[in-house]
Amino acid sequence: MQYCTHCKVQLLETRKHCPLCGNSLKIEPDQNISESFPKIDSYIKGTGKLKLLLFLSVVIIILSFTVYSFFPTELNYPLLITLGMGSLWLDMIFLVKRRFHIPKKIVWQVFILAVLSLFWDWNTGWRGWSITYFIPFLYIIALLLMYAIAVIMKLNSRDYITYAFMSALFGILPVLFIMFEWVTVTYPSILSIAFSSTILSAIFILQWDSIKLEFQKRMHI
Known part of the structure; x- marks a missing residue:
């Protein structure tokens, strides 16, 4: 039994520090340290994959500037890619720190940024x-x-399959840009359609039971 002189409480287990105030506790030589609270791992996993994603981001930026130096265009797309990657990592840091309902926040950010870009372009x-x-x-x-x-x-x-499904559906919308000839450069729209179609196919084939269950839960079926 230990006693914290700061909090005026007794502890059933033997600890180095008080769990309430962090004050150092006296430990007798014959006492073994035992904590009743389990150690909880950090919610951030896969730091190796995170480093790989960061490396790929840097490579994409370098490649964009390299291609631009050989084939310059009126649009400074390397700068847009750099800003986009910077925004991506800022978003990731923000979302990981505020980790509740992350997929929902991503969908809302996509919608808001899309509307803002249209407004900015128009004005x-x-x-x-x-x-x-x-x-x-x-x-x-x-x-x-x-x-x-x-x-x-x-x-x-x-936790994210429904919002991934919604994001993939949004990604197919550029087919309208091509159908109505709203764009003259079509490869970004084609890439978006192809990538989103691949994700949708993966969801339907590999995660159909999960998305069906989520829709039933959300629609109260």
Whole structure:
């Protein structure tokens, strides 16, 4: 039995520090340290994968500037990619620290950023960069971010599968940009459609039971 002189309480187990105030406790030579509280691992897992994602981000930025130096265009897309990657990592840090309902927050951020980009593009003379580049790549980044967060934090598929499904559906929307000829550069939209279609196929084939259960729960079926 130990006694904390600061909190004026007795402890049943033997500890180095008081669990209430952190004050150092006296330990007799013949006492064995025993703690009743289990050690809980950090919710952030897979630091190796996180480092790999950071390395890939740097490689993408370097490659974009390299390609741009050989094939310059009017649009400074390496700068956009750098800003996008910076935003991606800032989002990841924010979402990991505030880790509750992360997939839902990602979906809302995608929607808000898409609307803001359209508004900004419209109010600066409408050059079409929002639907040509920003929105298609935003959908791809959102899906990658959702997957990265799920892997790093070891989320259960049921925790993010519904929002991944919604994000993938958003990613197919650029097909309208091509159908109605709203864009002249089509490869970003095609990449978004292909990537989102792949994710949707994976969800339907591999996670159909999980998404069916989630929809039944949310629709109260």
